[in-house]
Amino acid sequence: MAQESVLHPALIVPVGHVEPVPRRIRAMVGGRVAFDTRRAVYVWEWPAYPQFSIPVEDLAEGVLTDDDHAEMLSVGPARRHSLRVGSEVREGAAWVWEPGAPEALHGTVRFKWDALDAWFEEDEPVFVHPRSPYSRVDALRSSSSVRVEREGAVLADAPQCVKLFETGLPTRYYLDRVHVDWTRLRASDTVTQCPYKGTTSGYWSFDGDAETHEDIAWAYDFPTTHSHRIAGMVAFYNEHVDLYVDGTLLPGPTKQGRRPSAPSAP
Template sequence: MPIESVLHPSLIVPVGHVEPVPRRIRGTIGGRVVFDTRRALYVWERQAYPQFSIPVEDLVEGALHDDKHMEQRGAGPAHRHTLRVGAEIRAGSAWVWGEGAPGALRDTVRFEWDALDSWLEEDEPVFVHPRSPYTRVDALRSGSSVRVELDGVVLAEAAGCVKLFETGLPTRYYLDRATVDWTRLRHSDTVTRCPYKGTTSGYWSFDGDTASHEDIAWTYDFPTVEAHRIAGLTAFYNEHVDLRVDGFLLPRAADPGRPTRHTSAPGPVS
């Protein structure tokens, strides 16, 4: 059995890890700049991806209002604050790191991502969460054959594919649309975003004889430049279908959780 059918690289960054961000980072609310900094830090509150932590000095004056509440975050204790910019109020959406957190985080603030209307790395928007400097996303053309089945029904069969390799996630197999049996699939209104690949263009579900399987396939019509090879192709969740690659049945990957309709879904989609 090929090694790719059972293994993918693990995440290696420990929780609480802190590193400098070598990019200019900006955040806005209601068209106003909340911060503009070249001194941001990456902080890993979970292994999968980092968050930005911004020097308090680089926020617009008067933006933070102490809620007088401290809680334990992934990297240590932090004091919760409400964010106010003009008439816009984001209650309890910011945490200033306290004593017991890594020393480099002192006098920096970590925001709930959705509390800001937009985030920019240099002059490019970034969605869902910061791009990890330790994550690779490679889309490679492959002659591997792929057969997709569910409840005994063949949903797709292709003589080749584009394999998308993303650190910490199972390999995804992107197929030409002509190889998919669209008569078996039902379009859904789910939309997800990925900081590495962009915004999905469509999701599809399958109604079998005994059960319905929601959102098992997706497409990026206009992915990021780095993932351009998957443009217009369709992938199926390894976690929810039976995938045969070069004739070998792949074990189903662990379920990362379903995407959320009309909202952001970090990493698991791939």
């Protein structure tokens, strides 16, 4: 079977890498500040993106309770804890690093992201996970034409686009809505979030003659300031359509008779 062509830079940060966070990091639980620190560190437990690890001393109103459960995580041993903030209790919300983990993590705690209600870098909210200091997201206007097909049906045909380059992911091609054939697409209720681009405002599926293709296109009507050029535009998963850029069909899994087990991040 042919190997999928890779047309984007790979992620380069190794698991176990630890670096200081130069930003003020806060998180909220039940309307209260669980912690407020300028001494957080990044820890890469997997290559794609880091997590924050917070000095235990910088918990504001949060109280950690040992769950009497130790585990070997990808970067070292840790003990699971529950978090209490006021009347709110979040079971199994945190891992306190133990000897054997990188020295820079000693005395810090890594929280499950979804166990806290809201995270902030300085005064701006952060979604899903911390932004990696080694990743870039660039949205560039381009005169490249883009045609999108699936099962022979033309879903979009645009004379220009905005190309979004995100480290470790395929280039995404954002198209003006006037160049999308909306008669072939069906709106869905799916909503996703991205720490670099914000919260999606729409997803669309395509009901082909052979099969149904769920959530193959999306839009950010109100993206973050870093990605403002894609506001209101529509992108399609390269992995799930036949995508022609300047008349050339891009290589991808669908062209080789196979589909990824899960879609890449939009």
